[in-house]
Amino acid sequence: MEQLLVPMICKIDKVIQETPDVRTYRLKFREEGRMENFKWMPGQFVEFSLLGSGECTFCIASSSTRKGYFDCSIKRAGIVTADIHNGLEEGDEVGIRGPYGNWFPLDDIKGKNLLFIGGGIGLAPLRSLIQYCIDNRSDYKDFTILYGARTSSDLCYKDEIKEWQDNKSLKVILTIDKPEDTWSSNVGVVPKILEEVVKPGIANTKVITCGPPIMIKYTILSLKKLGFADPDIITTLEMKMQCGLGKCGRCNIGSTYVCKDGPVFTNEDLQRLPDEF
Ligand SMILES: Cc1cc2nc3c(=O)[nH]c(=O)nc-3n(C[C@H](O)[C@H](O)[C@H](O)COP(=O)(O)OP(=O)(O)OC[C@H]3O[C@@H](n4cnc5c(N)ncnc54)[C@H](O)[C@@H]3O)c2cc1C
């Protein structure tokens, strides 16, 4: 148990200011050879520790198909994330435990149309899978990314979104909540735009969604209205966590441990969880 809880030291290779309150930290292990042996799957997470401050849970926001580093995109939320934003710069060191949790069902989505639906920082776990699927593009059919944020400056990964828009094999739909002078794309919350742009009952499609709980709730209602079945709707949950590996009992919903049995669930799985969720 102690061994499992010992963080490995990572060096911050790069810091990218994504939005006013989200920064992406590009990480590499300090110890020679460890990066090559660090294996993760899209949807998994790490426990990220800052000496003298504390530990937080973040998904791995990049795909292992992009070699030599991994990214964590961190939104300023409370005490530890504020310390991370205020105190950490390129060259600094942090502790990392993991990777933990299950991952997106890669076998089930192979050969299917993919519809990614993200809101705000919720694009971070999707980005890992999006990169993985782009790097294995011939394994999938239609590929649509619907991404929304409150304002245009709150959209994460702006440079990478431009690359996605330039990639003719992807369809990218962006939206913001309210009109802005320089914004010429969609305006409206994600579920509203979803109902406008997605044709009902798309066969052979897997939907992967992540965002604020309110967005996920209404997105799932819209998907059901459009005729998508529960096993085809996949999401990733954010519960308060501590150990990350099923030991502390901090994250359970009934007998389900979000850190170990999740964080990735289909909407069919979620129906089986107790009402407290
Ligand atoms: C599997 C998983 C993956 C995550 N991935 C990311 C990620 O990629 N990027 C990112 O920015 N954040 C992510 N989070 C959320 C992140 O762990 C919290 O925002 C962070 O721990 C807050 O720490 P803090 O000390 O700054 O805030 P605190 O001072 O602990 O809390 C500040 C506020 O945030 C709320 N909060 C704290 N933790 C969570 C949580 N887990 N879920 C919802 N609300 C919370 C608190 O209730 C409080 O209102 C993830 C969480 C989980 C469980």
Ligand code: FES
């Ligand atoms: S975080 Fe400790 S049991 Fe899930």
